[in-house]
Amino acid sequence: MKFSYNWMAELVSGLEATPQELMRLITIKTAECDGVEPFGEHLSNVVAARVLEAEDIPGSHNRKALIDAGALGRHTVVCGAPNCRAGITTAWVQPGTSLGGKQIGRRMFDAIESAGMLASAAELGINKDNEGIVELGDLAPGTPLPRLTPDHVIEVDNKSLTHRPDLWGHHGMAREVAAITGAKLLEPANVSLIPTTPSPVAVSIEDLQLCPRYSALLFENVTVQPSPLWLQQRLQAVGLNPINNIVDVTNFVMAELGQPMHAFDADKLASPAIYVRNAHQDETFTALNGETYTLTPASLVIADAKGAIALAGVIGGMDSAIGDGTTRLLLESANFHAASIRRTSSRLKLRTDASMRFEKSQDPVNTVRGIARAIELLQEVSPGIRMVGGLADAAAPSKPAPVIELRMDWLIRKLGRPIEASQVRNILEALRFEVKDANEGVFEVTVPSWRATKDISIKDDLVEEVGRMIGYATIDPVAPLVPTHPPADNPRRRHFRALRALAAAEGYTEVYNYSFVSEETAQRFGLPGEAHIKVANPISADQGLLRISLVPGIWRNVTENSKYLDTFQLFEIGHEIHRHDGPLANEVPHLVAAVYERHGNTGPFYEAKRLASCMLPGCETRPATAQLHEHPSRAAEVLWRGQTVGRLFEFHPNFVTGRAAVLDLNIAAMEAIGPVEKRYQPIRRFPSSEFDLSVISGKRALVGEIESQIVSFAGAMLESIAFLRQYEGAPLPEGSKSVSFQLSVAARDRTLASEEVAGIRDTIINGMRGLGYDMRV
Template sequence: MKCTENWLKEYVAVEFGPDEIAARLTMLGLEVDAVEPLYPGLDGVCVGRVLSVTRHPNADRLSLCEVDDGGERPRRVVCGAPNVRPGMFTPLALPGAVLPGNFKIKASKIRGESSEGMLCADRELGLAEGQVESGGIMDLDPGEFPGLVPGAPLAQVLGLRDTMIEVDLTPNRPDCAGVIGLARELAGSAGLPLRQPEVSPPELAGSEPPFAVKVEAPDCLRYCARLIRGVKIAPSPWWLRRRLLAVGLRPINNVVDVTNYVMMEYGQPMHAFDFDRLAGGLIRVRRAEAGEKMTTLDGVERQLTPEMLLIADAAQAVAVAGIMGGSDSEVGLESVNILLESACFEAKSVRATAAALKLATDSSYRFERGVDPQAAPRALARAMKLIVSLAGGEVAPGGVDYREGVVDPPLLTLRLGRINDLLGTDLDLETVARHLAGIEIHGERLDDQALQIRPPSFRVDLEREVDLIEEVARLIGYDRIPTAMPMVAMEMPATADGDQRPRIKAIMAALGCYEAVNYSFVNPAHADWMGLDAADQRRRMLPLLNPLSEEQGVMRTTLLPGLLENARHNINHQCPDLRLFELGKVFFAEPSSALPREEERLAAVFGGRRHPGSPLLWEGEATVDLYDLKGLLEELLDGLRRSGPVLVPAEDPPPYALPGSCFNLNHEGGKLGECGKLHPRVLKAFGIKQELLYLDLSSSRLLALPATRPAFTPLPRFPSVKWDLALLVPEEVPAGEMLTVIRQAGGKLLEHVEIFDVYRGKNIEPGRKSVAFAIHYRDAERTLNEETVAVVHRKIIDQLVIRFHGQLREA
């Protein structure tokens, strides 16, 4: 949104300059992108008065002009403009001036005759007038510019000494898409009144209008229209052209320029139709028909769809509603009767149409954010008044004001206690009401602690009490809201499951893994590549209605295929050492519901060397194996403070896992996930030529397990005792179960136990293995003696021998 300093000051009498205006708007939450002086290249251009014009002796199309620039003697200037004549006032660029485009003016000889400057056309000064050709140098009319004096700075005479201010609006602030909206914010900040143009909404009831309007689509919330007869199309006066040029709009003619001016003023887009080119004197607000086309004002033929809202006459479409008019009803030099439209269309309808047509305009920019439906008649009245004053004509009696879609904003209760609680302030109700009234948000006092407010229609973003509280914070100034450190109790809070996602990612990263983030929509062929059974729930993929491509046609039911695609990409780019993980949602189609069932999962793939780049040769070439997965799982569970899950061999491994190399992570009989080696058949389907391991967990089920609370344990006062134990057991006995039995039998004296050796081979009969444990004992109250430890140690041995048919291995 662009405006100028002088334009703003027409509506609010602030005395500070553009930098202070930008600072205040910024503190009000309106980001100012640019503050730029307008037409800085005109400093060396003044008003010149042509005293005489003679023919150039050496060129048929050039003239020798004597020009008064207010100096002691006239300047001699060579000019090629066909419209130069004695007595005219025109811009004179003096030697040393630098015009737009870095065009430097200097004294020179042209065809043998000296020239001390240049008489300028509007385009050479950056004051282009769009479709209206000037036909030569700029002719300054004393009637339009009273008090023209030779030598006066041109920027001063033309009122060009101004500053452009550009504001980057957020989508929730359409009220600031007009200069009046920005002025309202500035007035509220400065405590000054807002001065709006004096117009009265037109009386549209009573007389029957000489045209008809039929609204056939609910996307049109309001539609106001009025007919003006007998206008004379001509270039706009300079003040209007200057305003439009300053904000980057191209002047067209007096009628079109007025609609653009009012749009920039009120933030209300408008459109003018050549009434004589509307078939049947009818306006229909309808949706497009299948296969319908129309040519817009930019000369492009547009293919329309039935979802698009149009303005049509009795025969054809004449405008894309809220975006751009059609060439068949364009206002031109021959237009006499003008039908003026001021409407409000639903924001999402205009947004969807603009996106589909790839057509962004100043009008769609405003409608997409939400236009005030109550502004339509005021803007119509303002435009009618300006058109009649600039183009003549007479407003025909009667008009149309369709307002079936206008809904009053909801009544909101604003509580003083809630304001002060959220902002940490000590405001009183009178101060709150005064600040809100400064931006035209008025309330009725319910009691000493609350206001009842119906938000103004131009503030479509105010829907809740907290929205009003945000307005109070903006208006009193964010820099004036006190800061205070929050009260934090010195205790360990219970952590919510949702807060553990960053923790999971941090643990995985600390273990040397890299996070992957993949699309949730994947290739439907993934289920076949993974070898999933026909009854597997992961085949219940939800298809997308409008997929980006065939390879992204369904919602994912597992994270593994995406990671395998990542692995293939890395391996193909000579990065075979992989530790990739992804934490994200999977989606399962449910026949009984329109929405899929969602589940949060954690998946990872591993491959290549365990310690790539290690300087130790014996360590650098070792590859990752199942023990790496086991260790990673243990660290993950320990970091999340989840105890109880155990790894057990999978009795029925999934089809994508290598049989005999797959393990389930179980807890109390329920499965939390699995890990293992990927089947070579699956790797081949994904185009991977090296061995990979995988991990796939339900993070939501894992986080649902109760977390152990950390507790402080004082440092031990008495020494520990370490006894070793080696036991011969059958090969199929899991070492983890042996650890569990040792911990149970050791009781409170057992402090720590770990496996330090597993041996198979010489002196060990086939089918058996030797498992050696280091057991640490400690008593918190006294020093242990050998007899006490021996009793507990013997109990552990007896339990292991009985439970696992073990045999104590002597040293």
């Protein structure tokens, strides 16, 4: 929302703060400002000038004009405008003016020195009219353009006005400024201008909940023409486009009082009656923007006897729009239910200056002020305009003003600093609350109508009013009284932290990936689209699903980083988000790590397995059927204490250039298994005996399997078994390998005799032979 400094200065008598200072005050007391910019700075160097002579310059489309600028003398100006002709009074920009970033001086055009320039309204920043130079009527040459002065525009963040319907107009902000600075607020609307005679227009409101008030006034003898330049400049300053005098007045009142208004061409209405009703099912309506909307009863319309003439609170209709030929107009100033307007506007994706205001819950009292202000302006911009009858005003019974009980001790406790009751009273009264003494230390505070629609309803709201006005800087920090106790434990966070620390210490760099995945990627990884939760309004089609695996993200990381690096290791901890039958989603934490080597072979796979062993001491891996993205001969399940907790695989060569192995651990599954309870074992007092064993097996026999078979034959004396090496080649037969282990056997109560050790060894050898292995003895 843009605020014109000049406009505010007109509404606050004796405003002394500079635009910058005003912005600072608004920011710390009321609402966040995004900045302040000068607007129309050049206007102080623009004066009226009369064109005395204008002649074509041969060979150029420019004209040479001699102008009379009164006391500023006569000058020659080169001008390209088609309407540059003798006799008109126009705007002369004096040399030495900066205009739209351009320096206007004395410059040669077509070999003629031009002093300054004659300007169009667009060049002056008043409207978008660039057809020709402005024609000012009979203004004395050399005088400034009337009411066109340099301004400043303060931009206030709309989000910070969400709860303040009253600040969507200059007068509301002026009220704040007056309260902040102690200056006097002026009232621009003179309600006594409204005739008290009956109106020829009948207004009927179907649902007073949806339309608490509808005020209208009929005018005749209307002249539609451009607004005076000062009015156009005002609108331009606050970001509204000047259109014609009538529409401009409605926008001016909206920008001043926050009250959206609409003007219908009264001769284009089918009846002198206005109906505020829900749209009929499939009723069509062509709006001012040229679009035709098909409505449902969920939208409120303004209708005449024939049909919808406006979408209530959002936009007017094309058929009843003000045009050059308009001579009678019906001026609407109404109030609508905020949520209903908001629903209509979001359903139709049509946000207008009006809907933005109505959805904040406007004050029904304001409709009449709007009409009163418009009367005065219309009389200025459309000379001869006449009111026909008085105000048509249908309204719900006005609600009693809310009264809030405010206890001083409670207020002081909330603020955390002492404050005098008299100061509280002054602050609230400056903000136009009514303050009555109820009891000792208790106020009864009556909320003004413009704050009562939604903004202020409970005593906590008054804490803010008092707090911001005394200035939060006057509140000193105070240590809270808190019972101290160790906080509730969060074992999952501890676990995450331990895993992260371990992964980083083992050489892995942490990445964060998005929670989104595209349908295409999901398919590529064999993840069925219907298993995913879909985003109803994705930013783009490739972010339409919520990830049910972290692997696609990690794959992207591998692909991207392999462009720059020959080897790397990375990991992510994040949530898989699965559909399930509960109310929300099933979010499963996973750790996914990747190891990449451009020229490697088995290195990445076993490195990833090493990481698994660090995280899950004693974990095992078992060959698994490969998924689409996995190397068919290099895929495994990870088991920990008998339970599957993850997957270990190398990416299929179709997915990655080079070798990339992935460890994907389900952290929830790891947590479910829980820690091992540890018991102390006395240290063995008798020495152990070691011996080696070599097993000849088929080339693809699994070492893990051979080892567990050996263990199964070794019996209770086996203390440990360690894989030593495997070997293929001569003198072993083709297709076989030798796998060697070192075993250690011992007894708790004695040193094993060599015969006992040999006995264990023989048992193993015989057992293994029984399974069909050759043993090298």
